[in-house]
Amino acid sequence: MVQLVCSEFDEFEEALYGVQGRYVLHARQQRDWQLNVVDLNGVALMSGREGAATVYTGVGLPGYFNIFVPLTGHDTTVVDGHAFNRRRIGWMVPNAMFHIDAKRPASWLTVAMSCERVLRWAAVRNDEFDFSMLHRNMVSNAHRNIAPLIWLARRLFYIETHTPEVLHTESAEHDARMEVMDVVFRLLLPIDPLHAGARHSRDHREILKRALELLEALDIQSVYTEDICHATCASERTVRNVFNEYLGMSPHRYLMVRRLHAIRFAIRHAGPGDTITSICSRFGVWDFGRFAGQYRQHFGVLPAHSLRSVKAVAQR
Template identity: 60%
Template sequence: MSRLVCADFDEFEEALYGVEGHYVLRSRQQRDWRLRVVELDGVALMFGREGAGTVYSGIGLPGFFNIFLPLSRHECTVLGGQRLNPRLIGWMVPEAMFHIDASQPASWMTVAMSCELVLRWMQQHEDEFSPEILTHNVVCLAQQDLAPLVWLALRLLRIDHCAPQQLHTPAAENSARNELLDSLFRSLLPATPVQRSVAAQHSHPQILRRALELLDAMPDTPLHMADLCQACNTSERTLRNLFTRYLGMSPHRYLMQHRLHAIRRALLHAGPEETITELCARFGVWDFGRFAGLYRRYFGELPSQSLRSRRSLPPLNPH
């Protein structure tokens, strides 16, 4: 089992299986970040505990389906614009973007499954499995009590920690993997998506994706609301409604958060001659006092401390 305890979100973000994305903090870090992973040859079971309120924007990696199940703060978690509760499951398909907004530090369970295993299960249960679920992200109503699925996952976690030699033989892994997939799909199928309009299902994620792709494509450029509206060919009102629904914050606040994260990355990769003032000016920051207060609120340290921590690291050995 992989066990990871992180002081902040960067290392945690990079360790996630089956998805690729980035966090934006909604609140100051309140605790460390923890991730436990059990690998079962084609299936990765993950338990995560986040250290702050967050927005996670990610995309399913090619070759993997994922399920997402909050274990706490259900009422504070929104997936794909749908507020979750203890009876809802998130289903994510390969190469489709998704957004998880958790206004409070939350704990969750995910299962990343190889396409090969999912398709094999589908072939064996053709009468229960609609091919439509293979093409779209959905939030589904659980078909049965989720407690047995969570209990099984926790039991695998305990055995992997206490007696890994018992679990990690080819026969045992195969048996455990099949039991986990059976329990998962029995909870999920037949998939009953939470009802939303067809127009919203198709147009809204595309508009939001264009806005976020612009931010990712221009990380060192100060962007404004007008830039997002122009890139998405939509009105400020529509964009404001979409950001609030899917990401839990206005576009203005998201832009501010994006700028804070971009400056933090720049500070952590600053050259020996670069100063905080120069780096902030690059991102259009003119009120340094206010910026420093916001930076400390979200990252728990001042910009100068981030820069010092970067420069205190030993130089990399080119050999």
């Protein structure tokens, strides 16, 4: 993770991820400049704390989309002439200029997403994705509460600081990356995951049959919602509707529950050298605190207690 604390804005300015631009200070600097970046291989979260009231004129770098969310100074922040509040978010596309005017020192969160990742995300959701947003900057009210994105970012910054080895495996980065993008686009798009109707009539039973066959054929840790969409030749919206209709939960939650059961099975058959960390890393778990809570909610015991019980029986 990039962690930067500097007394001058020039170093801060040069370290910004996904954009390139120039700061002009409104007034004398009041505090140090701070920057944290977590890179998830194509999706990066950046948290900044500015040292003075500023005007920032920048341009999105080629190959990156960015979302901008003020964390403080909402009522004194203006983006491209649009005054902000606690519900507003900014969206910046590659190669397009933007201006951010903060009348007092502000803190903010951005998420930079590569064009490749965004287009891949949109491809399996093409019946609900607004492709016009790929070509223009915009400032709008979020369609959902912004708090889940801020909470998720804080968890990722914390884990990156304390246990980065857990986060930076291929499967863990994929899970974290997809979770971040799902939260971001739920803010940007008017998607109702429970009641959105599919545009085309499809055989829902056949879609579900193909999806479950895929899950049985592959290891649970290697299957994601987009894999189900490709295997069933259905959009993410249609797959979501099918799972809610027949299984009573979204595909994301269904995969999460299956993964919990797979981890429980791995714990119950653990070897002498296995730990909770080593077992969970095989399944792409990056947030151990949240995982432990989910495991206890489903099975009534913490995963560490399950492993201790298994090893105690093995030693008898």
